[in-house]
Amino acid sequence: MSDDVPAPGPGGRALTGSALRKSYAGIEVVKGVDFAIPAGAVVGLIGENGAGKSTLSSMIAGVVLPTSGEMTLDGESYAPTSPSDALDRGVALIHQEIRMVPSLSVAENIFLGRLPVRGGKVDTGSMVRQSREVLDLLGIDLDPRRSVVGLSMAVQQSIEIAKAISRGPKYVIFDEPSASLTGHETDRVLDQIRRMAEHGVGVVYISHRLEEVRDVSSQIICLRDGALVKNWDRGNVPAPEMVSAMVGREFTFEHQAPEPHREDVVLEVRGLGRKGVFSGVDFTVSRGEILGVAGLVGAGRTEMVRTIAGADRYDEGEVLLEGRPVRLDSPAAAIAAGVVMVPEDRKGQGLNLGLSSAVNILQPWEREMGRGRFITNRLLNRAAAKSRADFDIRGSMDLPVVRLSGGNQQKVLLAKWLVHEPTVLILDEPTRGVDVGAKMAIYEIIRDCAARGVAVVVVSSELEEVLGLSHRVMVMSGGRQRGILPRADADAETVMQLAVPTGQQ
Amino acid sequence: MTTTQPQKSPDSPVTDPLPSVGVGSKLLTRLRNLGGPVVGLVVMVVAMSFLSPFFLTSRNLSNIIAQVSDIGIMAAGATLVILIGGIDLSVAANLALTMMFSAWLFQVIEVPWPVAMILGLLLGMAVGLLNGALTSYGKVQAFAATLATMSACAGMALFITKGNTINGFPSWFSNLTSNVLGSVPVQGILLVVIYLLIGMWLRYRPGGRALYAIGGNEQAARLSGLPVRWAKTRVYIIAGGLAAVAGWVNISLLDSAQPTAGAGYLLNVIAVVVIGGASLSGGVGSMGGTFIGLLIIGVLNNGLSLLHVNPNLQQVVIGAVILAAVLTDRAGNRLRAA
Amino acid sequence: MTTTQPQKSPDSPVTDPLPSVGVGSKLLTRLRNLGGPVVGLVVMVVAMSFLSPFFLTSRNLSNIIAQVSDIGIMAAGATLVILIGGIDLSVAANLALTMMFSAWLFQVIEVPWPVAMILGLLLGMAVGLLNGALTSYGKVQAFAATLATMSACAGMALFITKGNTINGFPSWFSNLTSNVLGSVPVQGILLVVIYLLIGMWLRYRPGGRALYAIGGNEQAARLSGLPVRWAKTRVYIIAGGLAAVAGWVNISLLDSAQPTAGAGYLLNVIAVVVIGGASLSGGVGSMGGTFIGLLIIGVLNNGLSLLHVNPNLQQVVIGAVILAAVLTDRAGNRLRAA
Amino acid sequence: GGSDSAGSAGTSGGASSAASAGGASSDYTIGISVADQKSLFYIAAVDGMKKAAEEAGVKTVVLSADNNSTQQVNQVNDLITQQVNAIVFIAQDATSAAAGVRAANKADIPVIAVDQKPESGDGKLATYIATDSVKAADALCTWMFEQMGGSGEIGILQGVLGATAELQRSQGCQQALDKNPGISVVAKQSANWDETEGYKAAQNMLQANPDIKAIFGESDAMAMGAAKAAKDAGRTIYTVGIDGFPTMITAIEDKLTNATQAQVPYVMGQQSIKDALTILGGGTVPAEQYQDTVLVTQDNAATIDPVQFYGPNVK
Ligand SMILES: Nc1ncnc2c1ncn2[C@@H]1O[C@H](COP(=O)(O)OP(=O)(O)OP(=O)(O)O)[C@@H](O)[C@H]1O
Numbered sequence A: 001m002s003d004d005v006p007a008p009g010p011g012g013r014a015l016t017g018s019a020l021r022k023s024y025a026g027i028e029v030v031k032g033v034d035f036a037i038p039a040g041a042v043v044g045l046i047g048e049n050g051a052g053k054s055t056l057s058s059m060i061a062g063v064v065l066p067t068s069g070e071m072t073l074d075g076e077s078y079a080p081t082s083p084s085d086a087l088d089r090g091v092a093l094i095h096q097e098i099r100m101v102p103s104l105s106v107a108e109n110i111f112l113g114r115l116p117v118r119g120g121k122v123d124t125g126s127m128v129r130q131s132r133e134v135l136d137l138l139g140i141d142l143d144p145r146r147s148v149v150g151l152s153m154a155v156q157q158s159i160e161i162a163k164a165i166s167r168g169p170k171y172v173i174f175d176e177p178s179a180s181l182t183g184h185e186t187d188r189v190l191d192q193i194r195r196m197a198e199h200g201v202g203v204v205y206i207s208h209r210l211e212e213v214r215d216v217s218s219q220i221i222c223l224r225d226g227a228l229v230k231n232w233d234r235g236n237v238p239a240p241e242m243v244s245a246m247v248g249r250e251f252t253f254e255h256q257a258p259e260p261h262r263e264d265v266v267l268e269v270r271g272l273g274r275k276g277v278f279s280g281v282d283f284t285v286s287r288g289e290i291l292g293v294a295g296l297v298g299a300g301r302t303e304m305v306r307t308i309a310g311a312d313r314y315d316e317g318e319v320l321l322e323g324r325p326v327r328l329d330s331p332a333a334a335i336a337a338g339v340v341m342v343p344e345d346r347k348g349q350g351l352n353l354g355l356s357s358a359v360n361i362l363q364p365w366e367r368e369m370g371r372g373r374f375i376t377n378r379l380l381n382r383a384a385a386k387s388r389a390d391f392d393i394r395g396s397m398d399l400p401v402v403r404l405s406g407g408n409q410q411k412v413l414l415a416k417w418l419v420h421e422p423t424v425l426i427l428d429e430p431t432r433g434v435d436v437g438a439k440m441a442i443y444e445i446i447r448d449c450a451a452r453g454v455a456v457v458v459v460s461s462e463l464e465e466v467l468g469l470s471h472r473v474m475v476m477s478g479g480r481q482r483g484i485l486p487r488a489d490a491d492a493e494t495v496m497q498l499a500v501p502t503g504q505q
Numbered sequence B, C: 001m002t003t004t005q006p007q008k009s010p011d012s013p014v015t016d017p018l019p020s021v022g023v024g025s026k027l028l029t030r031l032r033n034l035g036g037p038v039v040g041l042v043v044m045v046v047a048m049s050f051l052s053p054f055f056l057t058s059r060n061l062s063n064i065i066a067q068v069s070d071i072g073i074m075a076a077g078a079t080l081v082i083l084i085g086g087i088d089l090s091v092a093a094n095l096a097l098t099m100m101f102s103a104w105l106f107q108v109i110e111v112p113w114p115v116a117m118i119l120g121l122l123l124g125m126a127v128g129l130l131n132g133a134l135t136s137y138g139k140v141q142a143f144a145a146t147l148a149t150m151s152a153c154a155g156m157a158l159f160i161t162k163g164n165t166i167n168g169f170p171s172w173f174s175n176l177t178s179n180v181l182g183s184v185p186v187q188g189i190l191l192v193v194i195y196l197l198i199g200m201w202l203r204y205r206p207g208g209r210a211l212y213a214i215g216g217n218e219q220a221a222r223l224s225g226l227p228v229r230w231a232k233t234r235v236y237i238i239a240g241g242l243a244a245v246a247g248w249v250n251i252s253l254l255d256s257a258q259p260t261a262g263a264g265y266l267l268n269v270i271a272v273v274v275i276g277g278a279s280l281s282g283g284v285g286s287m288g289g290t291f292i293g294l295l296i297i298g299v300l301n302n303g304l305s306l307l308h309v310n311p312n313l314q315q316v317v318i319g320a321v322i323l324a325a326v327l328t329d330r331a332g333n334r335l336r337a338a
Numbered sequence D: 001g002g003s004d005s006a007g008s009a010g011t012s013g014g015a016s017s018a019a020s021a022g023g024a025s026s027d028y029t030i031g032i033s034v035a036d037q038k039s040l041f042y043i044a045a046v047d048g049m050k051k052a053a054e055e056a057g058v059k060t061v062v063l064s065a066d067n068n069s070t071q072q073v074n075q076v077n078d079l080i081t082q083q084v085n086a087i088v089f090i091a092q093d094a095t096s097a098a099a100g101v102r103a104a105n106k107a108d109i110p111v112i113a114v115d116q117k118p119e120s121g122d123g124k125l126a127t128y129i130a131t132d133s134v135k136a137a138d139a140l141c142t143w144m145f146e147q148m149g150g151s152g153e154i155g156i157l158q159g160v161l162g163a164t165a166e167l168q169r170s171q172g173c174q175q176a177l178d179k180n181p182g183i184s185v186v187a188k189q190s191a192n193w194d195e196t197e198g199y200k201a202a203q204n205m206l207q208a209n210p211d212i213k214a215i216f217g218e219s220d221a222m223a224m225g226a227a228k229a230a231k232d233a234g235r236t237i238y239t240v241g242i243d244g245f246p247t248m249i250t251a252i253e254d255k256l257t258n259a260t261q262a263q264v265p266y267v268m269g270q271q272s273i274k275d276a277l278t279i280l281g282g283g284t285v286p287a288e289q290y291q292d293t294v295l296v297t298q299d300n301a302a303t304i305d306p307v308q309f310y311g312p313n314v315k
C-alpha cells in the first residue's frame, strides 16, 4: 500500500502517517493506514459511516492516541498526546460534533485557548475585530460579542470553521464541516479552503457530499472498514467510482414516491408564528405527500417545525390535524396525536448518548410496551432487532450510542421515530452526516413511509435532497414563508431566488 | 440550542458492557458492572472478619443493617433525585420536620398515632412537591431550592416544640424495631423492600426508566414525549416521602422525636449515593450501587467501632476508604459518565 | 450577501456577555446582568433601614463586612471551583485544619508566627492540590474526592491538639482585625481586595477566562488546547489557599484557634455562591454575583438579629429569602442553564 | 457571692475500695460510649475514665458518636456485640440515652450514665453522674444579675437549638430571670456553641441594643466570643459562660470576661469507672450523684487550677 502514498507537496513539506492503528477494547477500527497530507494540497477523505475517518483525524489532531504507528510533520517526528500539542505544532481539527462553550461570546469561542492579551488584559477589541474578519470571510453576519446560546447548528458550525481558520494552522482537518450548511454557506467554506491551500496549508476534507469532495480536493483517499482502500491523485473522480470504492459494490438510486392523495389533507398549518422568530406560515400536507422545506441558514425552518411538533410554543395561528384544530403544546401531546419529529441536533436533542441504541430507539414507546409487563432487556432487544435490520444499523444494539459512528447514530435517531407509523413525520436534516449508502436507504425509508400514507415534512439544507424527495417544496427566508412550489416548478434556481432574503443583495 | 452534552473522551479505556450470554454469569456480570465499590466492600468485609472476632456474628451483621436503615431509606430517595441530575439538601431537615410534626399531632392534638404518621408522610411529600415544583416548574437550581426548604424545614422543626423532644409513643410502635425476624431487624426488611421496589421500578418500568433518560439528556427526553417536569417533581415527592418514612424508623428506634434529628445525615446520604457510583451530573446510578455504598459506610462505621480506632482518626480513615472506593471505581465512572 | 442576523427569541433574553461600549452605562449593565440577587439585596437593605434605626449606621455596616469576611474569602475560592463545574466540600474542614496546624507550629514547635502562617497556607494549598489531582488527574467526582478530604481534614484538625483550643497569638496579629481603616475593618479590605483581584483575573486574564470555558464545555476547552487538567487543579489549590487565609482572619479575630471552627460554614459558603447566580453545573458565575450573595446572607443574619426575630423562626426566614432571591433570578438562570 | 458550691464530695473513698475489691478486675472490659470527642468536656470525661481504668487495670473500649444520636444507639449495640461488662454512657441527648439504655438493659449490662439521662424514665440505670445544668445556669445568671444591680438589659447566646444542654441552660437562666423582674432579655440568638459565631452574634446584639449590660453565653466559647466582640466595640459589659475551660479561666484572670461555671468532667469520668467496678464487684452505688459546678469569677480565678476539673490533657 505504501506505493500509493501521494508525493509530498511543494517544498516537500507534508504531514504523513505510516501504519497507524487504533483499537477500542480489542476491536481495531483503524487498521494500519498510511497517508500523506502535502502542504498546499486538499486531500478528500471519504468512506462509509464508521469507516474510521473521524478516528483517523482524531489521532492526527492529538485527541486520541494511536495504538501503534508513526507520524511525521514536515519531516520531523510527530506524536501529539493532546489537542494542545497538535495545535502547538500547527495542526487543527474541526470536530465533527460541534462543541461550543455556551456561556462565552462568539468571539471568545473563536479565540478559545489563545485569547489575545494586551497590557495584561484580554484584548477584547482586537478579538472582536479579528472575529468579525473571519466571520465575514465565511459570509456570516453575526455580532461576535453575542453569546452563542441560541445559535442554530449551522451558525455554530460556521463558528467552528472560523475558529480553525483564524488559528492560521499549517495543517487542518475539516471533519464534515458542511453537514448542516446549505450550498450557499458551503461554497464560502470551500472558497476558504482553496485559499488556505493556495497559501500552503495542508487540508483534509471529510464529507459525505461527494460533489463537494470532488469540487475542492486535489487528491482523494478512501477508507473502508478502517483500511485505506483507494487513493486517487486527482480531485475530479466520478461519483460512482467513489461510491463503489466506499461501499465495495455498485449501486443505484432514484425512485419516486407515488403521487399523494391530495384530497386527504392530514396536516394543515394556518398563519403560524412566534414573535421575532417566524410568522405567517400556511401550508397543508396530504396523506402520502412529502413537503420539502428549503431555505438558507437561519431561515426559521427548525423553529417552525419544532413548533408544530410541540417542542416550542406559538403565539399566533393554528394547527389542524385531519381537519380538527389541535393544540400541540408539548412533544408528548404531539406524539400522542401521531406527530413526530426527528430533530436536527442529534446529540443535544435527539439521543441519550450514555444509553444503548435499543433503549434510545424504544424510549418514546416504553409506556406502551410496559403496559402490564416488565420492560426487560430481552424485550427491548427483540423490539430493537427489527429497527436494526430495517435501518441497517452497524454496531451492537447494547452499546451506548456514543460509541457508534455519526451516521449510525443518525440511523438510530430515525429508527426511534418510525417504530410506530406516525400520522405526520417531520424530519429536520434527516441525513446530516450520513454516508451515501445510508442516505439512499433513508430516502427509501422516507418514500416508503409516504407511500403508506404518512404525511411527511422534510427540512433540509441540501437542495438536491429537498428537490429529489419532495412532491412540493416550501421555501422560507427570514422567518417568512416565501412560496410553495410544485415539484415541476422547483429547480435550484427558483428555490434560491426565493430563499435569499429580499432587500439584500 | 448549543450542544453541551458531556461526552466521554474517546481515549478512555472501554470495558465491555455487553452482558454475557450465560444465565449463571448474569449475577456476576451485574456485580462486575457495579465495579470498584463492590470490590471495596468485599475487601473490607474480609479484612474485618480477620481483625475482629465479633464482626461476622449474626447479631453484628443484623446491627449493621439496622444501623444504616434510616440513612439507607433516605439514600433511596436521594438516588432518584441524583439520577435526574438534581440534589435534595432538604432531606434530613425534612426528616426532622415530619418527625416533629407527627409527634406534635400525636401528643398535643391527640391524633391517633397511625393517622399522625400518615399526616407526617403527607407533609414530607408536600415538602418534596415544593422542591419539585420549584426546580422543574420554577426553574430554580435544585441546590438553591432545596437549600431554602432545608433551612425552612429545620427552623419549623424547632419551632413546633420550641426545641423540645417528644417522647411516649405507643409501645407497639417502639417495639417494632426491637423485633427481629429471623435475625433480620424489621427496619432492615423495610429497607430491603424499599430498595427492591424502587430498583425494579428503575429497571423494568417506564416511569423509572424515564429517570435515566431525563438525567442523561433532558432535552431529548422531553422531545421523546416524556413528561419531564412531572417526572422530576414526582421524584422529589418520593424523596420527601422516604424522608418521612426514615423518620418513622427513627422514632420507633429511639421512642422519641427530636427536632435536631438527622442534623448530620445530609452529607452521609449523598455520600452513600455517590460512593455507590452515581454521578451528580445525572443519568448514572442504580439502587444496587447505592445499596453497596450504604453497606460500605455501615461496615466502615461498625468496623472502626469494633477495632477501637481513635475517634478523631476514624474520620481520617473514613476519608481514605471513600477515596479508595471511588478510585477503584474510576475507570467505571469514566465509562458511565459518558 | 446572506443575512444570518441572529434573532433573539423573546422568551430567552440573550444578554451581551461582553462589556457594552458605553462607558457610563457600563456599571448599570453589569448590575443588571447580576439580576435578581441585586434586586433582592436592595429590597432587603431598604426594608432594614426602615425597620431598624441601627441598621444604616456606619458601625453596623462595617460589622456586616467584618462578619462575612471569613465566609466571603472561602466563597471566593468556591466560586472558582463551582465555575469549573466542581465542588469543594473540604473548604471548611481545611480552614480548621490549617488553623490548628499553624497554631500548633507556633505554640508547640515554637515556629515564628509569620512562618507558621505561611506553612498553614501551604498546607491549605496542598489539600487543594490533592483535591485537584484527584478530580482532574484521578477522574474522581469532585463531590466524592472532597468529601473524603473533608472527613480527613476534620479528623486531623481534632487530632493535632486532641480537641484543645490554642490561644496566645502575637498581639500585633490579633490587633490587625480590631483596626478599622476609615470605618472599614481590615478583614473587610482584605475581602474586597481578594474579590477585586480574582474578579479581574476572571474577567480580563486568559487564565481566568479559561475557567468559564472549562466549566461551560470541558471537551471544547480541551480540544481548543487549554491545559484543562492543570487549570482545574490550580483552582482547587487557590480554594485551599483561601481557606487558610480565612483561617488567619478567624485566628486574628478571636485570638484563638479551635479545631471545630468553621463546622457550620460549608453550606453557607456554597449557598453564597449559588445565591450569587452561579450554576453548579459550571460555566456560570462571577465574583460580583458572589459578593452580592455574600451581602445578602450578611445583611440577612445581621437584620434578623437586629429585629429580634425568634431564633427558631430565623431559619425559616432565611429559607424564604434565599428562595425569593433565586426566584427573581429565575429567568436569568434559565438562560444561563442553557 | 456564689462560690459556696465548690468541691466534689465523697468520691475519693470509692476509688480505693473498688480497686481492692476487683482482684480479677483486669478481666473486665468497660465500654464507653461518648457523644463526641470534639468538645473538651467529653474529652476530659473520657480522659478521666481512661485514667481510672488504667489505675484499676481494666480494659476500656471508647466509641464516639460524632454528635449523632442514632449512631450512638448503634454504637451501644456494637459494644453489646463485643460483650463488654459494663457501659459508661455519655449520651448525645436524652433520646439516645433512653434507647441506648434500653438496649443495654436487654443484654443485662449495667449502665453508668454520665451527664445525660433518659427522659422518659424507662430503662434502668446503675447510677447517674451529672452536673445539674439547670442549677448551674440558675446560679450563674443569678450571680450576673446581682453584679448588674438587679436591673438592666441582657442578651443570651444559645447553643445548638434543641440540644439538651441548650434547653437546660436556657431553663436555668429563665429561673433566675423569673426571680429578677428588673432584668429584661432584649436579644436571643443561637451561636451553635461556636466562638466565631458567638462573636458575630454578640456584635449584632451590641449594635442593636446600646443599653445592653450583659451577655450570657451558654458555653465558654460563645461567652469568649461575646467578650471579644464587646472589647472590639469598645463596650464594657458582663459576659459569663458555662464550662470552666482553662482558656476561659485565663480570660477571667485577664479580666476579659467575668465568670464561668466550671464543670468537673475529669472527676466525673474517674467516678464512673470506679462505680462500674464497684457494681461489677457486687457493691452498690447511689442512684444519682450530682456534681456541683464551681463558680469561677475574677475574685477566685487566680486560685483555681483547671487540671482538677479537666485533667492534665486539657490545656
Ligand atoms: N470511543 C469508542 N469506543 C468504541 N468504538 C468506537 C469509539 N469511537 C469510535 N468507535 C468505532 O470506531 C469506528 C470508526 O468510527 P469513526 O467515528 O471514526 O467513523 P467515521 O468514519 O468518522 O464515520 P462517520 O462518517 O459516521 O462519522 C466505528 O465503528 C465506531 O463505532
Ligand SMILES: Nc1ncnc2c1ncn2[C@@H]1O[C@H](COP(=O)(O)OP(=O)(O)OP(=O)(O)O)[C@@H](O)[C@H]1O
Binding pocket: A149, A150, A151, A152, A153, A154, A155, A180, A277, A295, A296, A297, A298, A299, A300, A301, A302, A303, A304, A344, A461, B001, C004, C005, C006, C007, C008, C009, C012, C014
Ligand atoms: N433559542 C434561541 N434564542 C435565540 N435565537 C435563536 C434561538 N433559536 C434559534 N435562534 C435563531 O433564530 C433563527 C432561526 O433559526 P432556525 O434554527 O429556525 O433556522 P433554520 O432555518 O432551521 O436554519 P438552520 O438551517 O440553521 O437550522 C436563527 O438565526 C437562530 O440563530
Ligand SMILES: [Mg+2]
Binding pocket: A053, A054, A055, A096, A175, A405, A406
Ligand atoms: Mg466521523
Ligand SMILES: [Mg+2]
Binding pocket: A152, A301, A302, A303, A344, A428
Ligand atoms: Mg435547522
